[in-house]
Amino acid sequence: MKITFNINGEPRSIDTDGEAPLLWVIRDGLNLKGTKYGCGKAACGACTIHVDGMQVRSCSYPAKFAEGKEITTIEGLSQGDNLHPVQQAWIDEVVPQCGYCQPGFMMATAALLKEIPNPTDEDIDNNIINVCRCATYYRMRKAIHKAAALAKQNPSE
Amino acid sequence: MSKGKKQKKGIKRRMFLKRSGVGIGLMIGGVWLTRNPIRRTIIKTSETLVVPYAGPTSDPLLWLQITPDNNLILHSSKVEMGQGTFTGLAQIVADEMGLPIEKIKVVHAETKAGNLDPFGTGGSMSIASLWVPLREMAATLNLMLLNKAAEKLSVNPDTLRLEGGTITDGSQSLTYGQIVADVTEWDIPSTPPLKKRSEYTYLGKPVPRVDLKEKVMGAPIFGIDAEYPDMLYASVVRSRLIDAQMQNFDTTEAERMPGVIKIYQDEDFIGVIAETHIQAETARKKIKFDYNKNADWSLADIEEKITVGNGNKTIVQKEGPIVEDIDEDAEIIELAFRSSIGAHAQMEPNGAVANYQEGNLEIKVSTQVPQLTQSEVAKAMGMSKKEVNIIPTFLGGGFGRRLHTPNAIQAAKMSKAIGRPVKSFFDRQQEFQNDTFRPPTHHVMKAAVKDGEILGIEHQFASGDTLFNSAMDPGIERVVRADIGSVRGGTIIYDGMPRRATYYHVDLPFATSFWRSLGLLANAFAIESFIDELALKTKQSPVDLRLQYMRDDNPYIVRAKKVLKTCAQKAGYTDEVKDGRAMGIALTIDTGSPCAHVAEVSIVEGSIKIHKVTAVLDCGIAVNPDQVRAQVEGCVCMGISAALYEKMDLKENKLFPINYGSYDMALMRDTPKEIDVVLIEGIDKPGPVGEPPLGPIGAAISNALRRLTGERLTQMPLSAFIS
Numbered sequence: 001m002k003i004t005f006n007i008n009g010e011p012r013s014i015d016t017d018g019e020a021p022l023l024w025v026i027r028d029g030l031n032l033k034g035t036k037y038g039c040g041k042a043a044c045g046a047c048t049i050h051v052d053g054m055q056v057r058s059c060s061y062p063a064k065f066a067e068g069k070e071i072t073t074i075e076g077l078s079q080g081d082n083l084h085p086v087q088q089a090w091i092d093e094v095v096p097q098c099g100y101c102q103p104g105f106m107m108a109t110a111a112l113l114k115e116i117p118n119p120t121d122e123d124i125d126n127n128i129i130n131v132c133r134c135a136t137y138y139r140m141r142k143a144i145h146k147a148a149a150l151a152k153q154n155p156s157e
Numbered sequence: 158m159s160k161g162k163k164q165k166k167g168i169k170r171r172m173f174l175k176r177s178g179v180g181i182g183l184m185i186g187g188v189w190l191t192r193n194p195i196r197r198t199i200i201k202t203s204e205t206l207v208v209p210y211a212g213p214t215s216d217p218l219l220w221l222q223i224t225p226d227n228n229l230i231l232h233s234s235k236v237e238m239g240q241g242t243f244t245g246l247a248q249i250v251a252d253e254m255g256l257p258i259e260k261i262k263v264v265h266a267e268t269k270a271g272n273l274d275p276f277g278t279g280g281s282m283s284i285a286s287l288w289v290p291l292r293e294m295a296a297t298l299n300l301m302l303l304n305k306a307a308e309k310l311s312v313n314p315d316t317l318r319l320e321g322g323t324i325t326d327g328s329q330s331l332t333y334g335q336i337v338a339d340v341t342e343w344d345i346p347s348t349p350p351l352k353k354r355s356e357y358t359y360l361g362k363p364v365p366r367v368d369l370k371e372k373v374m375g376a377p378i379f380g381i382d383a384e385y386p387d388m389l390y391a392s393v394v395r396s397r398l399i400d401a402q403m404q405n406f407d408t409t410e411a412e413r414m415p416g417v418i419k420i421y422q423d424e425d426f427i428g429v430i431a432e433t434h435i436q437a438e439t440a441r442k443k444i445k446f447d448y449n450k451n452a453d454w455s456l457a458d459i460e461e462k463i464t465v466g467n468g469n470k471t472i473v474q475k476e477g478p479i480v481e482d483i484d485e486d487a488e489i490i491e492l493a494f495r496s497s498i499g500a501h502a503q504m505e506p507n508g509a510v511a512n513y514q515e516g517n518l519e520i521k522v523s524t525q526v527p528q529l530t531q532s533e534v535a536k537a538m539g540m541s542k543k544e545v546n547i548i549p550t551f552l553g554g555g556f557g558r559r560l561h562t563p564n565a566i567q568a569a570k571m572s573k574a575i576g577r578p579v580k581s582f583f584d585r586q587q588e589f590q591n592d593t594f595r596p597p598t599h600h601v602m603k604a605a606v607k608d609g610e611i612l613g614i615e616h617q618f619a620s621g622d623t624l625f626n627s628a629m630d631p632g633i634e635r636v637v638r639a640d641i642g643s644v645r646g647g648t649i650i651y652d653g654m655p656r657r658a659t660y661y662h663v664d665l666p667f668a669t670s671f672w673r674s675l676g677l678l679a680n681a682f683a684i685e686s687f688i689d690e691l692a693l694k695t696k697q698s699p700v701d702l703r704l705q706y707m708r709d710d711n712p713y714i715v716r717a718k719k720v721l722k723t724c725a726q727k728a729g730y731t732d733e734v735k736d737g738r739a740m741g742i743a744l745t746i747d748t749g750s751p752c753a754h755v756a757e758v759s760i761v762e763g764s765i766k767i768h769k770v771t772a773v774l775d776c777g778i779a780v781n782p783d784q785v786r787a788q789v790e791g792c793v794c795m796g797i798s799a800a801l802y803e804k805m806d807l808k809e810n811k812l813f814p815i816n817y818g819s820y821d822m823a824l825m826r827d828t829p830k831e832i833d834v835v836l837i838e839g840i841d842k843p844g845p846v847g848e849p850p851l852g853p854i855g856a857a858i859s860n861a862l863r864r865l866t867g868e869r870l871t872q873m874p875l876s877a878f879i880s
Contacts, residue, residue: 017415017435024433024435028433028434031384033376033382034374034376036379036505036553038504039818040584040586040816041817043819044817073375075375078374094783094787096366096369096372096373097241098551098554098555099551099553100379100554102372124825125825129824131824133504133795134239134791136787136790137828138790138794138828141825
């Protein structure tokens with residue numbers, strides 16, 4: 001079936017099996033490789049994207065549901081050279097090690113900060129439940145607080 | 158239950174003896190008599206050895222390429238899997254060559270270029286082993302550039318000097334880019350003296366990771382992101398059962414599935430090639446088959462096999478009598494420990510993208526061993542190594558999981574069969590069920606104690622393969638017999654008394670292999686928990702007790718003492734439980750880098766909570782202290798995950814769980830609010846970093862829990878046993 005949506009601000013149409021996970025449409029159909037496959041069962045969060053501003057684990061989200069929606073992936077999180085506060089904080093705190101899970105974490109964090117602009121440690125523990133095997137959680141926690149502070153300095157983000 | 162594999166092992170050994178022949182029997186006999194001391198020497202050496210860099214050093218241009226636009230490309234034969242090696246290597250080259258680090262781009266060396274490292278990437282050896290050879294190559298390249306500049310400017314080289322990417326005599330100058338332009342032949346001089354440490358600017362500085370921007374922007378840098386035009390997708394059938402052969406394949410239904418182009422089948426595997434990834438996977442699941450089981454296996458069978466007394470016995474440390482024979486009036490303290498089967502669970506599943514074109518093969522793949530992957534693929538394809546180019550990509554986690562790359566062979570075979578590039582990856586379930594696991598372990602610790610003094614300690618332990626697997630020359634297994642990897646951290650470092658370590662090597666009916674730090678985590682859990690128990694038994698501080706039995710002037714012991722003292726002091730270590738929190742301390746020396754942890758622990762609503770970990774590591778020079786800290790933090794948190802939660806189960810030949818979530822791991826909520834990392838520079842060179850800080854964590858947590866609850870937990874994962 002033909003599915004039409006906006007992704008990272010651009011209108012796109014793609015022919016796909018409507019039941020196929022949106023993850024593979026994004027990765028292979030649209031060649032946006034920043035969204036990662038981790039588990040296929042919405043258990044690890046590596047594939048986290050935003051659909052109409054809400055975080056979604058795209059490995060378990062049938063493509064047909066994307067019809068007419070506004071989708072953001074890691075490639076669209078920054079505005080050109082203007083990094084999103086979450087990305088800036090990730091750079092400032094030198095969070096990534098292998099880096100594979102990091103787009104999913106950054107997308108989950110960006111969604112969290114929309115809901116809770118000043119998350120406590122407890123908010124972070126309860127909401128950031130992705131998997132990072134390099135176990136960079138310690139720096140991520142710092143970076144999430146930092147991102148919250150950066151976003152406050154630049155309210156437009 | 159038939160123990161098929163064990164029998165096979167017996168046959169192998171008999172064949173070896175037979176081959177030895179009667180004629181050379183005397184000579185063999187001589188080696189045979191001395192083999193145990195030889196083995197112990199090998200084990201002892203391996204405990205602190207930095208394995209030397211084994212790649213080419215004679216031609217700096219294999220590593221370092223100056224581009225016409227006056228930048229430098231560093232072709233690394235060590236892969237970047239998160240450990241920060243690319244950044245450290247860039248710092249080292251920038252310093253030795255006097256270049257701004259921004260001018261250096263680090264890439265993975267393709268095998269066709271010839272910069273091959275037979276050791277691969279692992280063992281925490283990358284920076285430590287390249288510290289001297291890479292600086293020598295950089296210094297040599299500088300001299301080559303200087304000589305060439307002199308030739309081009311028709312001046313005496315002595316009048317020239319280097320200045321951040323240009324060479325000048327004061328009046329005229331050439332950039333490195335200008336020097337290399339049109340040069341086709343280079344004279345390689347002998348290695349000039351290296352710079353002094355005081356002349357380095359990047360060494361010891363927290364330079365941001367060179368791959369930071371790409372990783373924060375979501376750039377397509379991993380194996381799973383690689384593509385070729387006109388590429389197809391494949392999905393290969395994998396066995397769900399251990400110790401069983403798949404048979405009677407029926408592909409009728411799979412062939413009719415949408416998008417399927419071909420079902421590939423040979424004597425080794427069967428896979429579906431389709432237009433899209435999902436189509437390949439969906440069709441693969443429609444292939445029907447059954448199993449021929451060799452034997453039935455449950456976890457209880459595995460634990461029975463992995464029990465001290467079973468398997469091939471090797472005494473790996475032998476100083477003085479066994480503890481029972483030291484003093485008949487001494488009390489013998491004994492405790493047994495176990496650790497679980499662990500999964501790698503690295504985030505990027507294994508796979509490869511192969512492009513076979515008219516006798517040439519190119520494979521983009523996340524591998525820790527590009528050279529081994531190349532030779533394995535060449536052999537399987539009946540091609541020469543020259544015809545096979547491995548293009549290593551960034552790894553979505555390594556942890557020892559990428560030393561076996563069968564997916565590269567399978568993708569290559571399918572690409573050749575279909576005449577188009579093929580991408581073939583495990584799905585997550587396949588990744589878990591076909592992992593090369595961390596082997597389970599069993600440990601019996603014994604000590605002779607009299608009048609508050611420890612008279613001797615013994616560690617007996619059983620484990621499976623870590624180094625002894627397909628990646629290892631079988632000859633080494635014959636000589637050493639005790640798997641050096643499984644033995645890691647298994648000998649007693651406390652001295653001045655009889656001490657022994659006896660290893661039992663067990664063959665398991667499923668693949669086990671390298672898992673970050675190999676035997677260290679489990680061995681340290683047993684030994685360092687036991688030492689803590691001895692401290693309680695003899696009513697001493699666990700810090701004092703350790704120091705009392707570290708009397709050697711061996712430099713590793715001297716450094717370890719400082720690490721231990723620093724850690725206790727920095728953490729404010731106390732035996733007392735305060736506000737429901739207790740501390741536990743543990744110490745290890747792994748690959749020559751001593752590390753100590755103090756864990757501050759409580760139990761909140763029945764769950765173990767780690768509040769703070771103080772970690773002290775002496776890894777010598779920290780080329781990039783920020784990234785060394787990152788490795789320590791990562792080891793602490795990965796270690797917490799393994800120590801508290803991670804375990805594979807086995808029922809009816811099925812290993813499970815086979816996905817995240819059900820494979821319980823530490824997440825953000827389990828991460829200590831404070832990780833205090835202290836680095837000590839006890840030697841004047843960089844030492845191993847990536848694994849040693851994993852050693853003490855299990856025991857440190859367990860020791861804290863012992864003080865908190867009065868109960869000694871003797872099995873990892875600990876959470877399964879907390880009451």
